Structures are given as structure tokens and as C-alpha cells.
Amino acid sequence: MRTHERVLARIETGLSAGKWSIGERLPAERALAEELGVSRPSVREAIRILEAMGIVRTAVGSGPSAGATLIDRPAAGLGAAVRLHVASGTLPVSDVVRTRVLLEAGAVRDAAARVTDDAALARVRAHVEAMAAPDLDVTAFVEHDQDFHIELVRLGGNQLVEAILSGMRAAVASYVVTGADAVEAWPRTAARLCAEHRAIVDAVARHDGAEAERLMREHIEGFYREAGLGEH
Amino acid sequence: MRTHERVLARIETGLSAGKWSIGERLPAERALAEELGVSRPSVREAIRILEAMGIVRTAVGSGPSAGATLIDRPAAGLGAAVRLHVASGTLPVSDVVRTRVLLEAGAVRDAAARVTDDAALARVRAHVEAMAAPDLDVTAFVEHDQDFHIELVRLGGNQLVEAILSGMRAAVASYVVTGADAVEAWPRTAARLCAEHRAIVDAVARHDGAEAERLMREHIEGFYREAGLGEH
DNA sequence: GTACTTCTGTGGTCTGTCCACAGTGGGCTA
């Protein structure tokens, strides 16, 4: 086993044992190196991995905010992994779409069952209205679209689902932009997408999980079909 | 932007541009460092992250197999991320279970629609029978159980779903073992789980996607409830 | 009491060195 893997294993053991909690700091790199009898670069490599996985955040300087602080960002690591694999071209778009359908349909159903926070719903609606602004270019439209979907999924309350979908965000935005360019009458389609978003939010607001799920499924698959993205 | 992040960005750009393909090697660490005008430790940190994400595999020595080779293991990175977050206690088991339900239910539905390969089905059945062996200890039972689930999901044909669930494998195995210990009459429960597995495979074999989906959902949620894992 | 300066601890980075490893090819031996 390589040195940085030993360091990683030690830290992971500490995490499992509850040695540190969110917001606390790991020992300094130099201290950790001495404690484990390894060099600082080896410790750094382990910390880099933890950072890439969204387990810690590092900061220079002194004081409470400096050093490697435990954070809670599952999306970071999952997102990076999905992004890199899509970049390397091994994941087909149809798989990304199907995965979205499964996870978002479930998330929206959960959201309908548990949402009670009107402020959160208002935030989601704000993203829909931002999309509906006239003369919005496609890139900005898609950004708002993604914000809407992620925010809605967050209402479902499942951190893992949220993390996976956040990770897929860049990959999704990429195919949606491609698809939007391929659509004949984009303004009409954009308006329809906004209307579908509103319908989904409304279903969630009245706690109609089954309908919200059905609408979300149709929303994602409908655009995929219309844009002809599956015909490659 | 930190040095290793610049290196990572450059490599990612190369990946997106198709500069290297699966099985090929990245330039040597020293060459990469000189090319980008950075030090070798910075390059190493970037490669460590790629390795942790399942993008490359590194090997010492010389010859074609040495160096950082591009691989295609989405499961590795996703798995590590899920494992570490479960270890740090930020991902509740209930989220893992719910995510399984959504993805596996969908995957098994897809599998029912497309499976034509009897050999693949036979492989899945073999895992069920391995689980049914008498006097199997819990750890071995769970390993076969995981093999079964992953192999079945693979029949669905979605690489991303398979990667995510493969990544969750260790986390799932961990909670199942915990749950098995908590079950009163384990042998009876184990037999029931095997029977449920058989029923799912049968539904897939006769292309009854809706039933396979329902059974899978009930299978995963049923054990979770019976083992009392949601009562923390 | 306030504002400035210095100190201290932190990660960020680089240089240089040595080691272990594995394939390659030349040279030696039978």
C-alpha cells in the first residue's frame, strides 16, 4: 500500500470513529506527517484526494478558518467524478438522461410529500420566472433551468440524490444547449418548458407526488425526444 | 487558481478534446511538469486526483504498462466519494437506501425490456444460488447479494447507473451487514431474501418490467424496514 | 483606546535527491 493511501486510510478511520466533526479542522500537514511518520508531500496527496471528494476544504493563513476544515459537500466529489468521465467521453447522453429521469422523478415525489416551506418553494418559482424572461440567450436559459432542477431536487431532502444530480449538472447543461440549438422553433419550446416547470411546482405545492413525478418524467424525456438527441 | 488545479484543467481539456483515448498513457510526470512549467509534486497531486476519480491507473516500472494509463472506471471515483461521505457521517443510510430504490427499480425495468441474453440471466441466477448455500456467514452472503444486484443492474444497460450503484456497493454492504445482525431470525430472513431475488429474476426473464420494478422496490425497502435501520 | 507592526502558524510551491520497480537490450557462456 502506498504511503498516501495509508494516510488516507488513517484519516478515514478517524472520520468513521467520529474523531472530528463537521466544521472542525484536521491536524496541520506537518503535524500529521510527523504523527504518521511520513513526509509532508504524502500527507498533501491524501488531503488533495479528500478535497477533491468534497470532504475537506483547505485554506492558507492562520486562525480558525485556516487549514483543512471538514465540510459537507458530497456534490463536489460526485460531481467531479461524473464530469471527468463525461469529459473522457465514455458516458453516453442517453444514460445521463435516463439517470436524471429516475432520480428527479423520485426526488420530486419526495418533495411533494414533505415540502412545507413556502420560502423554499418561492425560490424554486423564482428560477422559473428567471427562465421566462424575454430575449434570454440559450446559455443563460439553461443555467436557470439547471438552478430550477437542482433547487427542486433539494426539496426532496435526499443529499445523495442531490449530490449526484449536482455532479451531472455540467453534463446536463451541455446536452440541453446542444438540443436547444437543434430545435426548430426555440422560443415556443422555451415557453413550453417554462409552463411545464410551473406545472411541476404546482403539483409539488399541492402535495400531489404522483402527478409531479409523471410531469417531471414527461418534461425530461419530452425535451430529449423533441431535440432529437437520441438519434445518434 | 492553484498549480495542481491548473494541471488538472489542462489534462481535462485534453481529455475532452480526445487527445488521449482509453488504454493510452499520459506523458510521464517529469515531462508533464516541464511542459506545463510546474514542479513534479504539483503534477503528482493532479494525477492523484485523477486516480482517485477512476480516470487513470498508475504503475511503476518501464514498458507499455508503466505510467499513468487512462482507464474507464466511473465506479471507482463515485464509490470512493460515497464511501468517504458515509464514513464522515454526513450521508444518512436512509438516503443511500432511497437512492438504491430509485436507481435499481429503474434499472430492473430497463433490464426486463431489453434482456435477451440467457447467459447473462444465468450469471445472475448463479449469484442467487450462491447466496442460498447453507451455513454461509453473513459477510459472504452479503457479498453474493451485492454481486447479484450489480449484475442485475448491468442488464439494464445504463453505465452511469451501474457506476453509481457500484460506487455505493461498499456503503450498501456495510449497512446490510449491520442490519442482518439486528434481525431476530436471520436464517429465515436470508431465505426470504433469496426467494425475492428469484422472483425478481423471473419477472425480468418474462419481460414483466412493472412487476420486476415493484418487487425490487419492495425487496430493498422491506429489508431496510425489517432490520430497523431507519430508527436512528 | 486605537492604530500600526511584528510574530506565528498555516497551506502552496519548488528543488534536488534517492529508491524500487519492470521492461529492454547487450554481452557472456555453454
Add this chain to the structure above:
DNA sequence: TAGCCCACTGTGGACAGACCACAGAAGTAC
């Protein structure tokens, strides 16, 4: 000539030591 052995070479793995930038904390001057 055929086969084997061994040095060579390129690779990642690891370490020591140094210096820098940064940000808060402590001390000092006014």
C-alpha cells in the same frame, strides 16, 4: 548459435529541506 544473465533506462514513489504568501493574533507605540 541459442539461451541466459545482468546492467541500463525510464517510470512512479518517497523524502528532506527550503522559501513564499497569507491571515489572524499578539505586542507595541502613540
